[in-house]
Amino acid sequence: MELQNLKQQDPEIFALISKEAERQNSEIELIASENYASLAVLEALATPLANKYSEGYPGKRYYGGNLVIDDIENIAIARAKELFSAEHVNVQPLSGSPANAAVYMAFLEPGDTILGLKLDHGGHLSHGHPVNFSGRLYNFVQYGVNPETGLIDMAEVRRLALEHQPKMIVAGFSAYSREIDWQAFQDIATEIGAYSFADIAHIAGLIAAGELKNPVPIFDVVSTTTHKTLRGPRGAIIMCKEKYAAQVNRAVFPGMQGGPHDNMTAAKAVAFGEALKPEFKEYSRQVILNAQAMAREFIAKGYKIVSGGTDNHLFIVDFSEREYSGKDAEKKLELAGISVSRSTIPNDPNPPMNPSGIRIGAPAITTRGLKESDAIELVALIIRVIEGDEKEGLVVKEEIKNLCQKFPVYY
Ligand code: DSN
Numbered sequence: 001m002e003l004q005n006l007k008q009q010d011p012e013i014f015a016l017i018s019k020e021a022e023r024q025n026s027e028i029e030l031i032a033s034e035n036y037a038s039l040a041v042l043e044a045l046a047t048p049l050a051n052k053y054s055e056g057y058p059g060k061r062y063y064g065g066n067l068v069i070d071d072i073e074n075i076a077i078a079r080a081k082e083l084f085s086a087e088h089v090n091v092q093p094l095s096g097s098p099a100n101a102a103v104y105m106a107f108l109e110p111g112d113t114i115l116g117l118k119l120d121h122g123g124h125l126s127h128g129h130p131v132n133f134s135g136r137l138y139n140f141v142q143y144g145v146n147p148e149t150g151l152i153d154m155a156e157v158r159r160l161a162l163e164h165q166p167k168m169i170v171a172g173f174s175a176y177s178r179e180i181d182w183q184a185f186q187d188i189a190t191e192i193g194a195y196s197f198a199d200i201a202h203i204a205g206l207i208a209a210g211e212l213k214n215p216v217p218i219f220d221v222v223s224t225t226t227h228k229t230l231r232g233p234r235g236a237i238i239m240c241k242e243k244y245a246a247q248v249n250r251a252v253f254p255g256m257q258g259g260p261h262d263n264m265t266a267a268k269a270v271a272f273g274e275a276l277k278p279e280f281k282e283y284s285r286q287v288i289l290n291a292q293a294m295a296r297e298f299i300a301k302g303y304k305i306v307s308g309g310t311d312n313h314l315f316i317v318d319f320s321e322r323e324y325s326g327k328d329a330e331k332k333l334e335l336a337g338i339s340v341s342r343s344t345i346p347n348d349p350n351p352p353m354n355p356s357g358i359r360i361g362a363p364a365i366t367t368r369g370l371k372e373s374d375a376i377e378l379v380a381l382i383i384r385v386i387e388g389d390e391k392e393g394l395v396v397k398e399e400i401k402n403l404c405q406k407f408p409v410y411y
Pocket of ligand 1: 032033096124174341
């Protein structure tokens with residue numbers, strides 16, 4: 001890495017950044033929420049835009065000197081609108097949870113009832129977990145997946161919606177591998193007069209590429225992070241119907257946040273520009289093919305996959321019938337140069353810190369160029385590590401390094 005000034009001025013931090021860059025280059029990343037942003041996105045982040053304060057919105061700022069920033073933010077908004085067919089977009093949310101907090105603030109009062117998916121069934125902390133602001137400020141009622149099929153149980157969603165009359169229904173998940181029936185959620189929301197909110201953080205890139213169905217044209221409000229399948233910088237956006245634009249903007253600023261991070265806004269614009277290109281559609285298609293090839297290979301080797309497979313970029317391997325936990329597998333794989341995240345399985349008898357599964361995602365390996373045959377080879381290496389001893393892990397670590405050399409991340 002170049003970073004000449006940093007290297008000279010702060011060799012300690014430079015050395016650690018270089019070490020992490022090397023780790024990313026020589027290890028395999030299977031955490032479903034991670035990806036490698038392009039060098040163009042990273043370059044936009046490391047610019048003097050990081051120096052500016054821009055509270056407010058284009059044309060209506062609380063600080064001078066924002067004419068250039070206005071142009072950048074307007075481009076980011078226009079590109080996001082085109083990508084998702086959105087009526088209104090706010091590109092300022094700093095990350096996923098603050099974006100979701102702003103959504104709740106825009107539409108609800110503390111104490112209001114919301115219907116969301118249980119965390120151990122694939123939901124997200126900000127969808128009502130009791131330790132999270134969402135569970136503390138709002139009255140969350142939670143639906144689950146069908147224990148037999150592992151699929152969202154729309155009959156249960158409707159039953160709970162009719163019983164509890166929530167003011168909002170949340171759809172969109174962190175560890176759910178199947179296509180979501182957005183229209184069915186919208187129909188239930190319409191039936192009871194609730195707001196519909198989709199959190200598409202995990203699958204936004206696949207939706208933007210047209211590989212999965214898009215809730216934006218039908219839902220009231222949709223949030224997404226920008227750094228997962230969308231492959232942009234860390235950050236988030238909120239999309240909504242034009243009639244909700246003012247309340248969503250007010251909730252983001254001044255409701256939740258102060259100044260937007262203008263360097264992130266520029267990097268989001270760059271990523272949206274990339275996602276509008278035909279290559280991004282090919283990339284997204286390959287993400288799904290790689291995830292499906294891996295899930296099939298695990299099943300062929302006798303492993304259980306929640307819901308029996310995947311329609312998107314991720315799947316959950318269920319170790320509940322084996323003698324090790326998701327945490328054990330995560331740890332062993334980490335030592336072998338493979339990053340995964342432990343994951344609960346539906347109705348997990350074990351706690352989230354030591355759950356019964358691992359979540360595997362294909363966005364990052366696909367960015368570095370792996371195809372189905374490479375993904376299948378990876379599954380064999382994963383199985384050798386989780387079934388083998390420490391020595392086998394170290395042997396696999398060398399094989400992983402060799403594989404990674406064939407697929408460099410940046411250089
Ligand atoms: N931490 C992200 C994930 O791994 O799914 C969600 O915020």
